[in-house]
Amino acid sequence: xxxxxxxxxxxxxxxxxxxxxxxxxxxxxxxxxxxxxxxxxxxxxxxxxxxxxxxxxxxxxxxxxxxxxxxxxxxxxxxxxxxxxxxxxxxxxxxxxxxxxxxxxxxxxxxxxxxxxxxxxxxxxxxxxxxxxxxxxxxxxxxxxxxxxxxxxxxxxxxxxxxxxxxxxxxxxxxxxxxxxxxxxxxxxxxxxxxxxxxxxxxxxxxxxxxxxxxxxxxxxxxxxxxxxxxxxxxxxxxxxxxxxxxxxxxxxxxxxxxxxxxxxxxxxxxxxxxxxxxxxxxxxxxxxxxxxxxxxxxxxxxxxxxxxxxxxxxxxxxxxxxxxxxxxxxxxxxxxxxxxxxxxxxxxxxxxxxxxxxxxxxxxxxxxxxxxxxxxxxxxxxxxxxxxxxxxxxxxxxxxxxxxxxxxxxxxxxxxxxxxxxxxxxxxxxxxxxxxxxxxxxxxxxxxxxxxxxxxxxxxxx
Numbered sequence: 001x002x003x004x005x006x007x008x009x010x011x012x013x014x015x016x017x018x019x020x021x022x023x024x025x026x027x028x029x030x031x032x033x034x035x036x037x038x039x040x041x042x043x044x045x046x047x048x049x050x051x052x053x054x055x056x057x058x059x060x061x062x063x064x065x066x067x068x069x070x071x072x073x074x075x076x077x078x079x080x081x082x083x084x085x086x087x088x089x090x091x092x093x094x095x096x097x098x099x100x101x102x103x104x105x106x107x108x109x110x111x112x113x114x115x116x117x118x119x120x121x122x123x124x125x126x127x128x129x130x131x132x133x134x135x136x137x138x139x140x141x142x143x144x145x146x147x148x149x150x151x152x153x154x155x156x157x158x159x160x161x162x163x164x165x166x167x168x169x170x171x172x173x174x175x176x177x178x179x180x181x182x183x184x185x186x187x188x189x190x191x192x193x194x195x196x197x198x199x200x201x202x203x204x205x206x207x208x209x210x211x212x213x214x215x216x217x218x219x220x221x222x223x224x225x226x227x228x229x230x231x232x233x234x235x236x237x238x239x240x241x242x243x244x245x246x247x248x249x250x251x252x253x254x255x256x257x258x259x260x261x262x263x264x265x266x267x268x269x270x271x272x273x274x275x276x277x278x279x280x281x282x283x284x285x286x287x288x289x290x291x292x293x294x295x296x297x298x299x300x301x302x303x304x305x306x307x308x309x310x311x312x313x314x315x316x317x318x319x320x321x322x323x324x325x326x327x328x329x330x331x332x333x334x335x336x337x338x339x340x341x342x343x344x345x346x347x348x349x350x351x352x353x354x355x356x357x358x359x360x361x362x363x364x365x366x367x368x369x370x371x372x373x374x375x376x377x378x379x380x381x382x383x384x385x386x387x388x389x390x391x392x393x394x395x396x397x398x399x400x401x402x403x404x405x406x407x408x409x410x411x412x413x414x415x416x417x418x419x420x421x422x423x424x425x426x427x428x429x430x431x432x433x434x435x436x437x438x439x440x441x442x443x444x445x446x447x448x449x450x451x452x453x454x455x456x457x458x459x460x461x462x463x
Contacts, residue, residue, distance in 0.1 A: 049076060049079060049080050052076050052312075053073070053076050053077065053080075056069060056072050056073045056076060057073065060073065065096060066096075067094075067096040067097040067103065068093075068102075070090070070092040070093035071089070071090060071093045071100065071102050071106065073089045074086040074087070074088075074090040074093070074103070074106060075106070075310075075311035075312055075313075076311070076312065077089060078110070078311045079310055079311045079312065080398060081398055081399075083110055083113075086106070086110065090103045090107045090110075091107070094126070098126060098129075099127070099130035101130070104123045104124075104126050104127050105123075105127070105251065106311075107119070107123045108120045108123035108124055108127075111123065112144070113220075117148035118148075120144045121141060121150075121153075124137055124140055125141065128141070128157075132160075133160075133164055135161060135164070136247075136250065136251075138158075138161050139157070139246070141154075141157045142154045142157040142158050142161075142179070145157075146188045146191050147188070149188055151182075151183045151184075151186045151187070151191065152183070152186070154183050154191065155180065155183050158179055158180050158183055159180065162177070162180060178190070178191075179191045205225075205227045205231045205234065206228030206231065207225045208226040208227065208228075208262075208263055208264045208266075208411055209226045209264050209265045209266035209282070209336075209337070209410045209411035210223065210225050210266060210409075210410075210411075211223075211266045211268050211409045211410060212224070212406075213268035213277045214277075214401070214402045215268060215276070215277045215279075215308060215316070216310075216316065217275070217276065217399055217402075219239060220238060221237070221245075222235060222236065222237045222248075222268075223235070223236040223237075223245065224254075225266065226258075226263025226264060226265070226266040226281060226411070227258075227262075227263060228262055229262035229285060229294075229297055230259060231259065232250070232254070232255040232258050233249055233254055233255075233258040233281065234249055235247060235248050235249040235254060236248075237252075251315065252316045252317050253306070253313075253314075253315030253316055253317035253318060253319075254279065254317050257304065257306070257319045258281065258304065260296065260297075261281065261283040261301050261304065262284060262285045263282070263283050264282055264283070264335045264336070264411040265280070265281070265335060265336050265337030265353075265411045265413065266280070266281060266282075266337075266409075266410055267279070267337055267339060267350075267410050267415075269339045269348050270308075270348070270420065270421070271307075271347065271348060271364060271366060272307070272347075272370060272422070273366070273368060273370035273371070273372045273422030273423065273424070274308075274368065274370055275370075275397070275401060275421070275422045275423060275426075276308035276309075276310050276422070278305065278306060278307050278308045278317075279306040279308070279317060280304070280305055280337060280339075281303060281304040281305075281306075282303055282334030282335065282336070282337040282352050283301035283302065283303060283304065283332075283334050284299070284300060284301050284332060284333035284335065284354065285298065285299045285333070287299065298331065299333055300331035300332055300333050301331055301332070301333075301334070302322065302325070302328070302331050303325070303329070303330075303332070303334060303352065304319060304320075304328075305319070305320040305325060305328055306318065306319050306320070307319075307320055326362075327360070327362050328350075328362065332352070332354040332357065333354050333355035333356060333357075334353070334354055335352075335354060335355060335411060335412070336352070336353040336410055336411050336412045336413040337350060337351070337353070337410045337411070337413060338351050338409070338410060338413045339351075339415055340415065341418075341420065342361065342363065346372040346374070346420075346450060347364045347366055347372070348420055349361070349362060349363050349364045350362040350364070369425075370422055370423065370424050370425065371422075371423035371424065371425065371426055371427065371449040371450055372420060372421060372422055372423055372449065373394065373396075373423060373429060373432075373446065373449055373450070373451065374419065374420050374421070374451070374452040374453070375392050375394075375418065375421070375432070375434075375453050376417065376418045376419075376452060376453070376454045376455070377390055377405055377419075377434060377454075377455050377456075377457075378454070378456045378457065379436070379457045380456065380457040380459045381438070381457060382437075382438040383436045383437050383438050383457045384437070386405070386407075386417055387405050387417070387436070388405050388406065388407065388417070388437075389404065389406070389437040390404070390434060390435060390436050390437050391404050391405075391434070392404075392405070392421075392432070392433070393432070393433045393434075393435065394421050394429060394431070394432050394433075395429070395430045395431040395432075396421075396423050396424075396429045396430055397424055397430075399424075400431075401421055403419045403421070405419065418452070423449055426449070427449065428448075428449060429449060431443075432446050432453070434455050442457070442458070
């Protein structure tokens, strides 16, 4: 019972109360492995990575045959930047359970991060042993092989998808046929482009709002797009010199949760200042009498907030439950959405426009106690005055975050130019670098946190 209460507190984003409940579980059941694992998750979400690692290792000592515990340990190690140790933990999980989905997926993504394409293909192939008809994995495997120049090997998964959808009348089939022909002709770029036009079910989607961020605090770029009702939001993740993206909405945890809503405004912003960009959706239908046609749909729809759990959860994004949303849970016909620190307390508040009503000003009263830093840039010389397009890179607590000055976001909306970084429990900024649009960089000393830092582009003196 106490374990369930603790899990409830975790879902509400209250790791402090969850810690207290899980500690009581361990007092009652000191030999129970899952008690230590649950406490480790709570410590991890509270920002105590070393304590979390020690607790999960104790759990492994009491349940060494449980591959889920090895995966949990790997996720904690990965969050500390210890990729080699994380890989060993994930390898331990697949040794015990060769088709373990989370472990194989984590290993594939770490291999992709290192440009080890053969290992990526190996892990995706292993996932297909458990579910040979998994369309998303088949297309992901084809994409990886094509990106590595292995066009003939990519024919296998492409032809498998073609066989699965033989006789289906859908736009996807034309582009799948184009991909097969391009692969047969060893045209990797054309084949890759052909399989990335539609969603994983082969359907075109009604895209609305858009935003982008490095939501995993790595070099991969993620583009979130809100779609029409009965269509999941998209989360395209990728990058590289020859940009290649795949839709990871389902894997990341926002897919099924966004299928029902019609989403307009989409924003990445760190609402709890833990150093990981969260995701906001402003929803609302376009037909005021839609409920008379589709009983499952409503004109006014509640907003959605997805907390970025990082590597501490099975899926990166966890939907914040309605009882913890406050005013965000009220149904509106939402459209545009922006964020700004309206009350000067460091965290980001929201303003959302709606059809048939005034804009909503939604104050963020989170009480995590996390630190923050705001950065405001001013260009000069060859850099535009507002420094639009410039990047800011911040390192604190062993984590490097990257944000770009891009005010135009969401749907018909514009945010303030000032960038807000959540720092979690970090008491200082180790490094702050501005990458200006003219190719120059500026290293900035940050004397303390919880403040606004203004950086002006320096121009050389006139000759």
